[in-house]
Amino acid sequence: MWHRKDVGWGRPLVLLHGIGMSHAVWKPVMPFLAGLRRVIAFDIAGFGRTPPLPDETPPTISNLVDGLEGSLRELGVRFPVDFAGNSLGGCMALEAARRGLAGHAVALAPIGLWEEHPAFHVQYVFRSLRLMATRCPVLVKALMQRRLTRELALAVPISVGSGRMPATDAVRTADDLGASTAFEATFEHTRAPFSGRDIDVPVTVAFGSRDWILTEGSRNRSALPAHARWVQKRGWGHVPMWIDPRGVSDLILESTR
Numbered sequence: 001m002w003h004r005k006d007v008g009w010g011r012p013l014v015l016l017h018g019i020g021m022s023h024a025v026w027k028p029v030m031p032f033l034a035g036l037r038r039v040i041a042f043d044i045a046g047f048g049r050t051p052p053l054p055d056e057t058p059p060t061i062s063n064l065v066d067g068l069e070g071s072l073r074e075l076g077v078r079f080p081v082d083f084a085g086n087s088l089g090g091c092m093a094l095e096a097a098r099r100g101l102a103g104h105a106v107a108l109a110p111i112g113l114w115e116e117h118p119a120f121h122v123q124y125v126f127r128s129l130r131l132m133a134t135r136c137p138v139l140v141k142a143l144m145q146r147r148l149t150r151e152l153a154l155a156v157p158i159s160v161g162s163g164r165m166p167a168t169d170a171v172r173t174a175d176d177l178g179a180s181t182a183f184e185a186t187f188e189h190t191r192a193p194f195s196g197r198d199i200d201v202p203v204t205v206a207f208g209s210r211d212w213i214l215t216e217g218s219r220n221r222s223a224l225p226a227h228a229r230w231v232q233k234r235g236w237g238h239v240p241m242w243i244d245p246r247g248v249s250d251l252i253l254e255s256t257r
Helices: 061-074 088-099 120-135 137-144 147-154 167-179 183-189 245-255
Strands: 004-007 012-016 038-042 081-086 102-108 203-208 229-233
Touching: 012 061, 012 088, 038 061, 061 088, 081 088, 088 102, 088 203, 102 245, 120 137, 120 167, 120 183, 137 147, 137 167, 147 167, 203 245, 229 245
Parallel strands: 012 038, 012 081, 081 102, 102 203, 203 229
Antiparallel strands: 004 038
């Protein structure tokens, strides 16, 4: 069973985070969602408090969704269920939709919508962040304590405006990245392009105007069916939940009605 935060009442809504993070990225959004939905925010295998997949099972999108489906069945959740995910979690939400597990899927800056491979700069950004979080955790945590240095450190990987994050949340984000047991393996095994042209349920894909991780070349519309709704959100970066929690929650609720 994957570790999770389970709050609220009503029709279930599954939330999935990005690589190197945990369910904690949804903390700013949950108060807006939990009054209307039962919100189940998971730690994906190898991140947060969920162990990695077995050694013989590489952490591909398909295998990760297998594990997610198993955890949801253990919880007694009935399918189809609504999914919303960011980055890695966004691609998992699309895969759940492709399999018929989803009633609606909302993908915020999903990976995999490139034609051949991620943009060249992505590996260097994330590997540098990972190196800092594992080799220099004291320095990274010190940077997270001050608004200006939070802004400078997190503007690219998370979003412009990250200085507004509470210091405790920023430190938690650094801790999650440093403690990720499947970061490298997941990064390597999720580089393949995603194809979801056969998805037949409602899909919303949202990218921010200030997403400098997944730029225009990583937003291939032909990877998804013609009925998919594409949204560009002004001011959002790659991880918008701290920057615009109300806007994120409104988009999810509206897209999963």
